Amino acid sequence: MNSEFDYIIVGAGSAGCVLANRLSENENNRVLLLETGGSDKSIFIQMPTALSIPMNTDKYAWQFHTDPEPYLDNRVMHCPRGKVLGGSSSINGMVYVRGHAKDFDEWEEHGAQNWSYQDCLPYFKKAEQWYLGGDTYRGDDGPLGVNNGNEMKNPLYRAFIDAGKEAGYAFTNDYNGAQQEGFGPMHMTVKGGKRCSTARAYLDPVKHRKNLTVVTKAKAQKVVLENKVAKGVQYRVGGNVYTATATTEVILSAGPIGSPHLLQLSGIGDKSHLEGAGIECQHELPGVGQNLQDHLEFYFQFKCKQPITLNGKLGLFSKALIGARWLLFKDGLGATNHFESCGFIRSKEGVEWPDLQYHFLPAAIRYDGKSAFAGHGFQVHIGHNKPKSRGHVLAKNSDPDTAPQIQFNYLQHQEDIEGFRACVRLTREIINQSAFDDFRDEEIQPGSHIQTDEQIDAFVRQAVESAYHPSCSCKMGEDDMAVVDSQTRVHGIQGLRVVDSSIFPTVPNGNLNAPTIMVAEKAADHILGKEPLSKASAEVVGDSQWATRQRSASF
Template sequence: MTVNEKFDYIIVGAGSAGCVLANRLTEDPDVSVLLLETGGSDKSIFIQMPTALSIPMNTKKYAWQFHSEPEPYLNNREMHCPRGKVLGGSSSINGMVYVRGHARDFDEWQEHGAEGWDYQNCLPYFKKAEDWAFGADEYRSKGGPLAVNNGNNMQNPLYKAFIKAGVDAGYMETSDYNGFQQEGFGAMHMTVKNGVRWSAANAYLRPAMSRPNLAIKTGVQVSKVLLEDKQAIGVELYEKNNIARFFVNKEVLLSAGSIGSPHILQLSGIGNNETLSAAGIETQHELPGVGENLQDHLEFYFQYQCKKPLTLNSKLGPLSKLAIGVRWILFKTGLGATNHFESCGFIRSKEGVEWPDLQYHFLPAAIRYDGKSAFEGHGFQLHIGHNKPKSRGWVKVKSSDPFTSPQIQFNYLQHQDDIEAFRACVRLSREIIAQPAMDEYRGQEIQPGKDIVTDEQIDAFVRDAVESAYHPCGSCRMGAEDDDMAVIDSQMRVRGLQGLRVIDSSVFPTIPNGNLNAPTIMVAERAADIIKHQNLPRAEVDVYKDPQWQQRQRSGEAKRSTSC
């Protein structure tokens, strides 16, 4: 065993949160930081070229290829759950979609005991992180590390047709869903800069790598947090089959994600006594909420044939891919410089829902998100999912061996409200695509298929067709001091221990209405200030909410109604 030098802080995980922390903490030249990552370099064309997004997420070199236990409410399917294993973490393998979430998502966090994490306190940290291509206002910011733009400006006419179809169906158009009004249809935003994926590694870590007070170790597997009398004093890890220990002067910061962070806590003897005992691990600190409250977004692909030959399906052949790649390598422009999700929608599933709970990504192609299969011919699809699920799952350590993956159970569609929301996904999507704006493009319905109309038929389709949107969170949730199932307090400190914080998407009390990279980076920005005993002034801005949300599902009437 090797015993190594001390650092002020050790950060476990160089993902979306860990990269932020490494940058912000080492801004002080007197603070020393060790950043630990199991994966390696992100210097790959398949990571840096936005259009290649399906490759790194399905590559063992760059992603943990986790699978859930058989999901009892999804016909016992074992659901794929890739998580980043590379510098940048999941921000290096994700779809690059930039969605903060609705303001009420963060007010909800505070309502669940995360004191001071309401929207007005979070907004300044979204702004601190951001470099928005179209300028600053009350909600958006220029000059931050994280570049955000809208891709190729919706050059394909299908993107704008989808937005118009949403308006035709009686929904609002929004000029900025990350600003005053999330609800409605509009352009989608992505973390891309000058045609390159702008991961947390590119945005935060790379500018800090030359600092003498930052040490980075890749290719290491953390096996436990070292505790001494309820105080975290360092970490133990494996490096090239050798065990090493590193120690801290101040704190250990776990940023290993919603699967990794609870697993490391449990390997350290921190968690539910029964779970630890079953894995042969001695309990060091009883904390029953570790690994519980796991949440995720599900989605399916609503696919149509397209009557005009203008979709990406014609660009999937080897010669077309070569041409796209060459143009990107030479100029960082063209179809290689976008994730292709350039329009979107956020709507409410029914009247009485206060803020949007359904999300659309529009794609001018009919293909799986993981790139494994495509429709032969021209097609387009909606990625549609319910973003405020009530079903809850867990992460449980299986063995004291840190190389043994934990058990993961999401319990997708366990709650009846989630089932009913997916029925709304099918029926509302069909109505939107049936609007006049889509007449010149809309061909036959490929999936689910026009015969899928009853509740029973829709439920059966959903159980077979839904996939994870790859947004796990909540497994080390933040909560009030008197909440026995809370893992951390509002200062990100593990309850009952000293010198140990968790800072990543696992701390979310509830899942936001949107993709998770933006709120994860916001949480890390704020956590860095908390550690440094700093705080940005609270915002005071208005946010749109339908004044008649209790009586209506949308603000207008559809030009064309459908029967199912």
């Protein structure tokens, strides 16, 4: 196992599986893919409706926790990350959101050259197999299957969209197309009724390649450096430690927690921090582990007048029927993540593009799959998605088995607090539109008594949860705190790259699996020295009067 390869990829997750596929297309490239976890073939991973199980299972996820968050009443927050083939794409909610076009233009403004929306769109399309066929914005022959689940059969999904329209917001038929802003159907990475993780989409079809070696249960210890050149990776399988040599490059795709931690364990990071952790500094790069960002959200829950919600499907008999149908036919309620309608709006006038995101769910239920109350209900997940607050990931010592310190500093910034006040007030207005009159009953959470700024702030501090979108901890750019350049190469180290959501300069308005896959597709061309795909010239639709109004039914 002390072998030589051209490329070593650490982490078989949303980015790593993409890279393993693309880099091994050339049979002359010897590629090693290292993954700490194991097989993704569990029914709980493959069946979309079981999404709450793998992220809460030690076997499939790193069960990271933050230090007490000082602006959330010192709450300790859960931060699970994938530890299985497919990484977090095997444990996530399967929601497919690319982000707003302006999010990627923002990346370029932060120094990520040639990462504008028009640069990135061709790679989104390359990755995707959209169930309605390709067009200017959507791909039709990529590995990643994307659809709308059960086509919003439950009437509550359309009630949510109609309520958004009644409240004065636009309708968008495709928020991943020209117009993100508005209310419409939501998309998911499900294909043939099964979770379409990157393990399934990118890795399974190429496992047979003789030039691709996949080693599971392999915990990376550090990058082997010689005179600021990455020579390989030291990793452990069971009780044995091995060293694999890379003749061309080492690529870290261990995620927004794992990649900065591994860089620090390898002696790359802020010198004073490394020395304090007992790690010899090999290369000073102060931005490693800094700029950490995440999305927060809470559930706005209501009781439902009609017995049409998923709360009526939580009994053992109902679950057995759903599971049996899925096993036999790969359809029905087992074949969806249940987030089938959504909304993207702006929190206030003067915000140029959407900073609030809605996931609608025809159930009142927690992420751990437990019912919120006895009876029928529905909820909408709402969060402020362009946070100003920043945190860090820091190695505590030189032991790879010691989890790093994680601190997001959630709601440190006043604008984030105000964003969540808007979440409460705007959502309450939307749900109280006439479209919900036949369904809406008592407000469960926050509760109608929560009205003032002070009451909302106190509720939010106690109710918000991570949306599981950590990112930006090895940001791309050219400033003093950037970790990688626009080619994803680690500044100052030869033969070493980082390719995953940690290199985002800023967090996009949306879930992160889609942009992470896009980043890996684009980075693969950089790594292989290919000409980038031709820049797009797609129209982007937004409100031209954003500076003076918060909503518009049409643009």
